[in-house]
Every structure is written in structure tokens, then in C-alpha cells.
Amino acid sequence: MPTRTDRPPSGLPYAIGVYLLWGLFPFYFRLVRHVPALEMVGWRILFTIPVCIAIVAWRGQFAPVRLALRDRRVPGALAASSLLIGSNWLVYVFAIQSGHVFATSLGYYINPLVNVLAGTLFLRERLTRPQWLAVALATVGVVILAWGAREMLWISLMLAFSFAGYGLVRKLAPVEALPGLTIESLILALPAAGIVLWYAASPAGSSLGVTPGTDFLLAISGLVTAIPLLLFAVAARRMEYSTLGFIQFLTPTILFLLGLTVFGEPLRPVQLACFGFIWSAIAVFSFDLLARRRGRGTGAGRRRKGHDAGPDRARPT
Numbered sequence: 001m002p003t004r005t006d007r008p009p010s011g012l013p014y015a016i017g018v019y020l021l022w023g024l025f026p027f028y029f030r031l032v033r034h035v036p037a038l039e040m041v042g043w044r045i046l047f048t049i050p051v052c053i054a055i056v057a058w059r060g061q062f063a064p065v066r067l068a069l070r071d072r073r074v075p076g077a078l079a080a081s082s083l084l085i086g087s088n089w090l091v092y093v094f095a096i097q098s099g100h101v102f103a104t105s106l107g108y109y110i111n112p113l114v115n116v117l118a119g120t121l122f123l124r125e126r127l128t129r130p131q132w133l134a135v136a137l138a139t140v141g142v143v144i145l146a147w148g149a150r151e152m153l154w155i156s157l158m159l160a161f162s163f164a165g166y167g168l169v170r171k172l173a174p175v176e177a178l179p180g181l182t183i184e185s186l187i188l189a190l191p192a193a194g195i196v197l198w199y200a201a202s203p204a205g206s207s208l209g210v211t212p213g214t215d216f217l218l219a220i221s222g223l224v225t226a227i228p229l230l231l232f233a234v235a236a237r238r239m240e241y242s243t244l245g246f247i248q249f250l251t252p253t254i255l256f257l258l259g260l261t262v263f264g265e266p267l268r269p270v271q272l273a274c275f276g277f278i279w280s281a282i283a284v285f286s287f288d289l290l291a292r293r294r295g296r297g298t299g300a301g302r303r304r305k306g307h308d309a310g311p312d313r314a315r316p317t
Contacts, residue, residue: 011238015247018231023254026104026263028224029096032217035207037094040221042195043208044089045188047222052182055226061178068175068183075187077173078180082187084166085229091158101259102271103152106145107159108252109278113138113285114164115244122168125240130288134281141277148270167236167244177233181226243289249282 032040056062068074095104113135119125127135145153173180200206208218235244256275259265 011235011244012247014231015235015239015244016250018228018235019248019250020254021228021231022108023251023258025092025224026096026101026255026258028217029093030263032214032221033097035214035218036199037090037097038195039199039207040093040218041086041089042192042199043218044221044225045086045185045192046196047219048225049182049185049189049222051222051226052178052185055178055230056182059178061176064176065179065182068179071174074173074175074180075183077169078175078183079187081166081169081173081180082184084162084169085184086188086191088159088162088166089225091155091162095155095159099263099265100152100155101255101263101265102267103155104159105252105255105259106152106271106274106278107156108163108248108255109275109282110138110142110156110160111163111252112248113281114160115167115248116285118164118168119240122172128288128292130284134285134288137277137281137284141274141281144270144277145274148268152271167232170233171236177230177237180233181229185226249286 029040035043056065068078092104095101116125116127116131117135120127142153142157145156170180175183196206196208207214209215260267
């Protein structure tokens with residue numbers, strides 16, 4: 001008989017941890033707002049490589065990295081995921097440095113609903129009627145934002161779709177979290193080095209080497225980048241994609257509260273209306289998800305009860 005130890009490890013702790021960390025990212029990127037967004041992304045990539053290699057060496061996972069590189073499917077998939085996550089980083093850093101915290105919050109509110117659609121289109125996950133209603137409400141919110149705040153809409157949509165695509169590719173790619181992130185960093189190393197050298201040769205010069213504080217903040221960008229992505233990759237491989245998207249609501253909620261309270265960004269009426277539709281969509285989506293989980297739990301309990309009752313009836317008295 002299967003026991004509790006036979007169950008696969010849960011990805012829930014990893015998902016909660018990564019979304020809490022990502023919600024607090026604005027504090028870090030506000031500290032390096034004097035570094036151009038493109039250069040910041042270049043340094044993030046370059047400083048992520050030694051972090052990944054050190055963890056690979058510590059865990060003895062060079063063999064999985066080599067196996068992944070020999071698999072014809074993996075390099076192409078990770079090249080696509082590298083472009084997606086690199087684009088996501090660039091837009092996010094630009095948005096935070098430009099004071100568009102609400103735009104990032106909205107993007108990551110939309111992202112779970114994009115995940116649901118991606119699961120339907122590519123993973124054959126079926127949407128219920130309430131989930132379709134949630135998608136429709138979110139679409140209305142996006143249309144409202146497009147009508148009255150087009151200057152921030154591209155930020156939200158780019159963040160939502162690029163990260164949904166990244167998560168989908170990483171879920172489908174036959175490679176574990178750490179080897180995959182290491183290969184992604186190596187794929188992006190050449191363009192990142194080109195970006196850093198271009199800034200070094202420009203009249204403004206490189207941001208590295210100007211002050212010890214900036215040097216330290218740039219140096220830890222590898223840890224800031226690698227640790228959450230490793231947590232996310234583990235969670236994505238251990239959880240249903242739609243459930244992972246539900247937990248992601250932690251990040252945009254933290255971002256929204258930070259924009260409203262800490263960073264003092266003004267909340268325009270059109271933004272508030274958009275958020276209202278997105279929050280309504282989240283409420284519908286969450287209610288449906290919880291109801292279905294409760295129904296599965298009740299059904300499983302009834303089956304277990306019936307299974308346990310059988311031998312008791314057959315047991316001699």
C-alpha cells in the first residue's frame with residue numbers, strides 16, 4: 001500500500017518563497033536606479049553565471065548539465081526561455097526605475113490568467129466556465145487600460161506574456177532547475193558581455209567601479225537573480241501550472257501595496273478601474289479553484305471511506 005512518503009515532494013514552499021522574494025524586488029532595484037536598465041540586466045546575467053556554477057559544483061550536477069546539452073530538445077528550448085526571461089528582466093528593471101510600480105503589479109496580476117490560457121492551449125488543461133469568466137473580466141480590464149493609459153499597458157502585457165512563456169517552456173523542457181538556469185545564463189553571457197562592454201566604452205562609462213556601494217549591489221545581483229529563479233523552476237516542475245499561477249498573486253499584491261504606500265505612486269482612476277476588473281477576475285478564479293479542490297478532496301475521502309468499509313464488512317465476528 002502507498003504511504004505518505006510515496007508522494008512526490010510538494011512545490012508549494014518553493015512557490016510561496018519565490019513570490020515573496022519577487023514582491024520585495026523593488027527595494028533592490030530602487031537602490032540601483034542610477035544604473036541604466038540595459039546595463040543592469042547585463043550585469044545580472046554575468047554575475048548569475050558564477051553563482052550557478054558554484055551551486056552546480058557544490059551539488060555535483062555537472063553531469064546533468066552535460067546531458068542536457070547533448071539532448072537536441074534542450075538547447076533550443078532554453079534558448080527560447082533565455083530570450084523570454086531576459087526580456088522580462090529588462091522591462092521590469094526599466095519599469096521600477098521609471099516609477100511604474102503599478103504597471104509591474106498589473107502585469108503580474110494578469111500573468112496567472114495568461115498561465116491558465118497557456119495551460120489550455122499547450123498543456124490540454126480544460127477551463128471551467130468560471131475560469132472563462134475570469135479571463136473575460138481580465139480582458140475588460142486590459143481594454144480599459146489600453147483606452148486610458150496606453151503608456152503603461154505595454155509594460156504590463158510584456159511582463160505578463162514573457163513570464164508566462166518562460167514558465168511554460170521551463171515546465172516542458174526536459175531539464176532540472178539548476179542545470180537549466182546554468183545553461184540559460186551561459187546562453188545569455190555573450191550578449192550580456194557585449195552590453196557591459198558597450199557601456200564601458202560609452203562617454204558615461206561603466207557603472208562598475210564608480211563606488212563601493214554600487215559595486216556591492218551589482219555583485220549580489222547574481223544571488224538576487226539565481227535564487228528566486230531556482231525556486232520558481234522547482235515549483236513549476238512540481239505543481240500544476242494553473243495552481244502555480246494562483247499562488248503568484250502574492251507578488252503583484254505586494255507590488256501594489258508598495259507602490260501605494262512606500263513609493264507613493266499616484267493611482268489614476270483608469271488604473272483603479274482596471275485593477276477592479278482584474279481583482280474581480282482573481283476572485284472568480286480563486287473561488288472556482290478552491291471549490292474544485294474541495295470537491296476532489298470530498299470525493300477522495302468518500303472513496304477512501306468506502307474502501308476501508310469493505311474489509312470490515314467481510315471480517316468475521
